[in-house]
Amino acid sequence: MGSISLSHVNKSFGDVQVIPDISLEINDGEFVVFVGPSGCGKSTLLRLIAGLEDTTSGHIRLDGQDVTDAPPARRGLAMVFQSYALYPHMSVRDNIAFPLKMAKTPQAEIDRKVDYAARTLNLASYLDRKPRALSGGQRQRVAIGRAIVREPKAFLFDEPLSNLDAALRVNMRLEITELHQQLKTTMIYVTHDQVEAMTMADRIVVLNAGNVEQFGSPLDLYRKPANRFVAGFIGSPRMNFIDGAEAGKHDAHSIGVRPEHIRLSTSEGAWQGVVNVSEQLGSDTFLHVQTDFGLLTVRTDGDQTFTHGDKVWLTPDPNRIYKFDAAGQAI
Amino acid sequence: MATRQTRTLARTMMAPAVIVLFIWMAVPLAMTLWFSFQNYSLINPMMTGFAGWANYVYVIGDPSFTQALLNTLFLVGGVLLITVIGGTFLALLLDQPIWGQGILRILVISPFFVMPPVAALIWKNGFMHPGYGMLGHLWKAFGLQPVDWFNQYPLFSVIVIVAWQWLPFATLILLTALQSLSEEQREAAEMDGANALNRFRYIILPHMARAITIVILIQTIFLLGIFAEIRVTTGGGPGYASTNIAFLVFRTGILSNDIGAGSAGGVIAVIIANIVAIFLMRAVGRNLDA
Numbered sequence: 001m002g003s004i005s006l007s008h009v010n011k012s013f014g015d016v017q018v019i020p021d022i023s024l025e026i027n028d029g030e031f032v033v034f035v036g037p038s039g040c041g042k043s044t045l046l047r048l049i050a051g052l053e054d055t056t057s058g059h060i061r062l063d064g065q066d067v068t069d070a071p072p073a074r075r076g077l078a079m080v081f082q083s084y085a086l087y088p089h090m091s092v093r094d095n096i097a098f099p100l101k102m103a104k105t106p107q108a109e110i111d112r113k114v115d116y117a118a119r120t121l122n123l124a125s126y127l128d129r130k131p132r133a134l135s136g137g138q139r140q141r142v143a144i145g146r147a148i149v150r151e152p153k154a155f156l157f158d159e160p161l162s163n164l165d166a167a168l169r170v171n172m173r174l175e176i177t178e179l180h181q182q183l184k185t186t187m188i189y190v191t192h193d194q195v196e197a198m199t200m201a202d203r204i205v206v207l208n209a210g211n212v213e214q215f216g217s218p219l220d221l222y223r224k225p226a227n228r229f230v231a232g233f234i235g236s237p238r239m240n241f242i243d244g245a246e247a248g249k250h251d252a253h254s255i256g257v258r259p260e261h262i263r264l265s266t267s268e269g270a271w272q273g274v275v276n277v278s279e280q281l282g283s284d285t286f287l288h289v290q291t292d293f294g295l296l297t298v299r300t301d302g303d304q305t306f307t308h309g310d311k312v313w314l315t316p317d318p319n320r321i322y323k324f325d326a327a328g329q330a331i
Numbered sequence: 332m333a334t335r336q337t338r339t340l341a342r343t344m345m346a347p348a349v350i351v352l353f354i355w356m357a358v359p360l361a362m363t364l365w366f367s368f369q370n371y372s373l374i375n376p377m378m379t380g381f382a383g384w385a386n387y388v389y390v391i392g393d394p395s396f397t398q399a400l401l402n403t404l405f406l407v408g409g410v411l412l413i414t415v416i417g418g419t420f421l422a423l424l425l426d427q428p429i430w431g432q433g434i435l436r437i438l439v440i441s442p443f444f445v446m447p448p449v450a451a452l453i454w455k456n457g458f459m460h461p462g463y464g465m466l467g468h469l470w471k472a473f474g475l476q477p478v479d480w481f482n483q484y485p486l487f488s489v490i491v492i493v494a495w496q497w498l499p500f501a502t503l504i505l506l507t508a509l510q511s512l513s514e515e516q517r518e519a520a521e522m523d524g525a526n527a528l529n530r531f532r533y534i535i536l537p538h539m540a541r542a543i544t545i546v547i548l549i550q551t552i553f554l555l556g557i558f559a560e561i562r563v564t565t566g567g568g569p570g571y572a573s574t575n576i577a578f579l580v581f582r583t584g585i586l587s588n589d590i591g592a593g594s595a596g597g598v599i600a601v602i603i604a605n606i607v608a609i610f611l612m613r614a615v616g617r618n619l620d621a
Contacts (some may be wrong), residue, residue: 051519051522073521082515098525150524
């Protein structure tokens with residue numbers, strides 16, 4: 001069991017209010033991702049749940065039990081840190097066994113659980129090595145192993161993949177998702193990378209300046225962003241925003257169109273523009289087109305070979321135009 | 332890497348310092364070795380010439396030598412024990428976020444800036460004097476007989492003074508080590524259910540092992556040659572109760588005017604220091620690789 005509920009949680013460091021007022025309900029077994037730009041309070045929120053920071057006001061409940069003032073060890077949560085935080089002087093085996101040893105688990109049971117975790121994470125042949133003799137991905141797995149053996153109510157991940165190279169990151173992303181399907185334990189995952197958020201999450205919490213902008217499934221956020229911030233944050237490349245007269249035609253203060261929802265033509269269309277930069281990825285091409293209302297990004301297939309200075313016509317998909325009012329809320 | 336030109340330049344620039352240092356070390360060592368095999372006593376200036384091993388036999392054979400050796404051992408061991416344990420404790424305290432941390436740290440470190448004879452005099456007259464020392468007044472305030480520290484516990488008193496001087500050094504090095512421990516590791520241990528004691532034992536202490544090794548190595552080298560504190564306070568006495576090897580060399584060579592025997596004692600001291608250094612490097616120096 002591992003349902004987590006936050007009610008009116010507030011956190012201030014001195015005069016600086018990092019999290020004004022957050023209420024969230026996270027169901028048992030859910031994979032929830034906290035995503036947002038750096039400094040949005042997502043790590044602080046995770047640390048509040050972990051118990052590494054004191055809440056200024058509000059309540060945190062685990063399985064219905066108030067743990068607001070409980071020390072971290074009592075909450076039964078396991079955390080994987082950004083720097084892995086392995087104990088450098090201990091072997092991999094001792095690292096994984098450490099939480100069990102602290103809980104005074106019998107040695108036979110420790111051995112059984114460590115071996116099980118090591119098999120699950122493909123660490124069996126590294127058990128006697130020191131962390132410094134491991135690669136980044138292996139260290140990450142040891143950190144996860146240390147979390148698994150405790151059989152926690154929930155796992156907390158604090159940007160665990162940001163120190164890995166791109167290829168390994170994709171790998172570990174899959175491994176963590178698989179692990180979640182296998183263990184079916186609640187997981188909270190903090191990241192600034194919206195791709196990680198979209199691919200891994202059951203539900204995403206988009207945070208901005210300590211406020212929850214939207215809480216929903218990845219496709220919900222993509223299809224029905226609640227406001228301009230979420231619309232711009234979710235999706236890659238990011239949504240194009242157009243203000244002024246062109247937005248006025250749609251009875252909105254501003255409108256947004258995703259790069260993948262713009263049709264490109266050399267002869268006709270709604271908006272005319274000149275190609276500024278063309279980014280070719282092989283599978284896709286991203287064109288940055290200069291128009292009368294600013295630079296727009298357009299996603300097109302990889303066979304297009306436009307270059308700087310080419311004249312093109314753009315037509316937005318009329319069903320996929322997002323409208324926002326003056327306050328940035330979706331209409 | 333450096334080019335051939337810069338390497339040559341570097342060598343040329345360093346040469347004077349290296350040569351001067353080498354001469355300053357080699358000449359006294361050679362002279363000491365030479366004198367230690369000579370009959371050279373200022374009390375008996377007519378007796379000269381090669382003495383063979385007589386000086387060494389005289390120094391080692393004297394019962395004061397065994398006592399000085401033991402005293403050296405207790406002095407070094409006692410000071411190390413106090414400074415390492417006390418230093419760890421102080422470092423843990425100073426690592427806590429408190430108001431006035433900067434000033435407090437300077438205060439803790441300040442005894443290290445006091446030169447040894449002055450420190451010894453402060454302790455001798457300010458604290459340990461049975462008549463007008465602070466400790467004497469304290470004892471009297473409780474209606475007790477003041478302790479005459481340098482007569483009743485001469486070696487212990489010297490150990491206390493030297494430990495007071497070296498505690499800041501140990502604290503400083505250990506505090507630096509403590510501060511280099513990543514916050515995430517501590518938090519991870521906290522999440523893993525380790526209480527303060529276990530965090531200290533399994534996370535903090537292993538992390539500080541290297542710094543502790545350095546403190547032990549550096550202090551041992553300096554503590555083997557403690558002289559000023561003994562000279563100013565007990566004068567090695569009563570009897571030989573607080574005489575260490577370095578002070579024995581002084582007593583033999585300068586106070587008894589026997590340059591030959593004093594030199595022999597000096598050579599023995601050098602040999603002992605080297606044995607200890609090698610032993611230490613083997614025993615604890617392993618922590619330094621890694």
